[in-house]
Amino acid sequence: MSDVAIEVRGFSQFFGAVQKLNALDLDVRRNEILGIIGPARSGKSTFLCALNRLNDLVRGSRVEGTISIDGRDINRPDVDVVELRRKLGMVFATPVPLPRSIFENVAFGARMAGLKGRARLDAVVRDSLERGGLWEEVKDRLGTSGLKLSGGQQQRLCLARILAVKPEYILLDEPTSGLDPVSTMKIEDSLRKLKKDYTIILVTNNTKQAARVADRTAFFLNGGLVEVGPTADIFTAPQDKRTDDYLRGRFG
Amino acid sequence: MKRLGPRIEQKVAQAGLWTMTLVTVGVLLFIIFFILRRGLPVLSLEFLTANPADMGKSGGIFSTIVGTAALSFLAILIAAPLGVGTAIYLTEYTWGGPLTRVIRFGAECLAGIPSIIFGLFGFILFVTKLKFGWSILSGGLTMAFMLLPTIIRTSEEAIKSVPPAYRTVSFSLGSTKWQTVTRVVLPSALPGIVTGIVLSVGRSIGETAATIFTAGSALRLPTSIFSSTRTMSVHFYILAREGISMSNAYGTAAVLIIAILGINILTYYLMNRFIKKYS
Numbered sequence: 001m002s003d004v005a006i007e008v009r010g011f012s013q014f015f016g017a018v019q020k021l022n023a024l025d026l027d028v029r030r031n032e033i034l035g036i037i038g039p040a041r042s043g044k045s046t047f048l049c050a051l052n053r054l055n056d057l058v059r060g061s062r063v064e065g066t067i068s069i070d071g072r073d074i075n076r077p078d079v080d081v082v083e084l085r086r087k088l089g090m091v092f093a094t095p096v097p098l099p100r101s102i103f104e105n106v107a108f109g110a111r112m113a114g115l116k117g118r119a120r121l122d123a124v125v126r127d128s129l130e131r132g133g134l135w136e137e138v139k140d141r142l143g144t145s146g147l148k149l150s151g152g153q154q155q156r157l158c159l160a161r162i163l164a165v166k167p168e169y170i171l172l173d174e175p176t177s178g179l180d181p182v183s184t185m186k187i188e189d190s191l192r193k194l195k196k197d198y199t200i201i202l203v204t205n206n207t208k209q210a211a212r213v214a215d216r217t218a219f220f221l222n223g224g225l226v227e228v229g230p231t232a233d234i235f236t237a238p239q240d241k242r243t244d245d246y247l248r249g250r251f252g
Numbered sequence: 253m254k255r256l257g258p259r260i261e262q263k264v265a266q267a268g269l270w271t272m273t274l275v276t277v278g279v280l281l282f283i284i285f286f287i288l289r290r291g292l293p294v295l296s297l298e299f300l301t302a303n304p305a306d307m308g309k310s311g312g313i314f315s316t317i318v319g320t321a322a323l324s325f326l327a328i329l330i331a332a333p334l335g336v337g338t339a340i341y342l343t344e345y346t347w348g349g350p351l352t353r354v355i356r357f358g359a360e361c362l363a364g365i366p367s368i369i370f371g372l373f374g375f376i377l378f379v380t381k382l383k384f385g386w387s388i389l390s391g392g393l394t395m396a397f398m399l400l401p402t403i404i405r406t407s408e409e410a411i412k413s414v415p416p417a418y419r420t421v422s423f424s425l426g427s428t429k430w431q432t433v434t435r436v437v438l439p440s441a442l443p444g445i446v447t448g449i450v451l452s453v454g455r456s457i458g459e460t461a462a463t464i465f466t467a468g469s470a471l472r473l474p475t476s477i478f479s480s481t482r483t484m485s486v487h488f489y490i491l492a493r494e495g496i497s498m499s500n501a502y503g504t505a506a507v508l509i510i511a512i513l514g515i516n517i518l519t520y521y522l523m524n525r526f527i528k529k530y531s
Contacts, residue, residue: 054420057420057423082428083426089424092421096415096418096420096421098421098422098436099439099440108422108425108435109427112426112427112431113426162425
């Protein structure tokens with residue numbers, strides 16, 4: 001398998017007459033954490049939702065260019081969107097547990113994929129919660145509602161929930177934007193551990209978070225990619241003046 | 253006029269709103285009290301289990317209870333799946349283009365049509381054209397059409413109030429549209445949908461004009477959906493209108509009101525248990 005897992009070429013995303021992404025070229029390498037930073041409305045989230053085609057749910061969505069994941073153009077008509085979304089798990093900025101028990105939240109995706117049998121579901125739920133770093137805190141109350149957890153726990157529940165679907169990629173859309181520092185640290189710890197088995201794309205408004213966990217960092221601005229490179233280089237010696245300005249807090 | 257101080261203004265507003273609430277609840281309680289005071293003395297086991305005799309002057313109302321239950325049951329059986337299905341289609345499967353607006357507008361117009369017009373329509377279509385005669389079937393079908401707009405409307409509102417994020421999450425976890433609708437959207441919308449259906453049950457039990465034209469007013473115990481039957485509200489109407497027996501009329505009304513209250517209370521009880529289980 002090639003080192004490049006996701007290959008984006010000249011990719012543009014439109015919603016009706018509005019263009020949100022402009023001719024992106026970007027590679028994502030296998031088993032890396034790619035951080036994406038940039039000011040609000042720079043197209044970071046739209047990019048994530050283009051990867052698992054959640055943008056399809058928005059009226060008037062239209063794309064140009066290609067996104068190839070594991071060598072396959074995901075926008076071809078013969079692509080099974082449901083399969084694609086199972087392969088790319090996504091964690092959103094606001095944790096959204098479904099109104100059901102912790103167990104059922106984690107089991108949801110696996111059930112939808114057709115997994116049956118209490119023993120197998122039990123195993124998947126436990127394994128996912130352990131990887132998501134939540135097992136110890138909830139193992140005695142799997143039957144309580146997911147809505148009763150704290151914000152940080154809910155977000156780790158959402159992480160565990162996608163792991164239960166056995167994805168290969170994890171997309172995180174500002175996963176810690178609403179969390180306290182301790183919860184944030186726990187999520188970041190989980191991500192570092194998960195890197196071994198997954199390719200991770202982390203969109204964040206917190207540039208320091210990218211500096212802490214990302215192997216490489218991309219800077220988005222106005223729907224375009226300004227630059228991408230090893231995190232250390234981006235933060236110490238950015239090639240583009242706009243990156244430098246953003247990191248110094250001159251705008252955004 | 254001098255402006256009132258905000259504190260007094262607040263007090264006046266509060267008193268005003270409190271009075272309005274009191275009037276509303278008061279009228280409701282008065283009606284219930286009025287009917288029950290006249291109706292309850294008539295009620296007995298015999299009144300509930302015996303068939304009417306002598307045009308309803310004596311005997312009970314058993315056949316009309318059966319007729320009402322059968323008619324409402326049939327109407328809900330037809331209207332609930334149709335209405336909820338339409339609501340799901342309108343909210344989940346369309347982008348809200350001109351066609352959906354036309355369907356929605358049509359449903360709303362349907363809701364505004366007086367029930368007697370539905371009765372006439374049912375009489376022409378089901379009773380005479382399709383030759384179902386005065387029957388539970390004709391009445392049930394007519395009633396179903398009458399209830400549809402309410403069920404569509406309330407179900408639509410219930411489905412729309414499910415947070416969009418639930419759908420996004422469901423899709424992102426690799427569910428199909430159908431799985432998302434049935435496993436995520438409908439369970440969350442169920443309390444609202446059921447409320448709409450229960451309101452419709454109440455309405456169908458109380459409906460008079462549409463059923464008198466379509467189900468007729470036979471006093472015999474119905475034996476099939478092709479039997480003509482007299483619902484409780486029609487029975488009440490005929491007893492009171494023709495001066496057959498006012499006491500039996502109020503007895504029937506009391507049963508009607510108790511039935512509707514009972515259904516509402518039971519449903520909200522079950523609904524609360526359901527909501528507790530799922531949140």
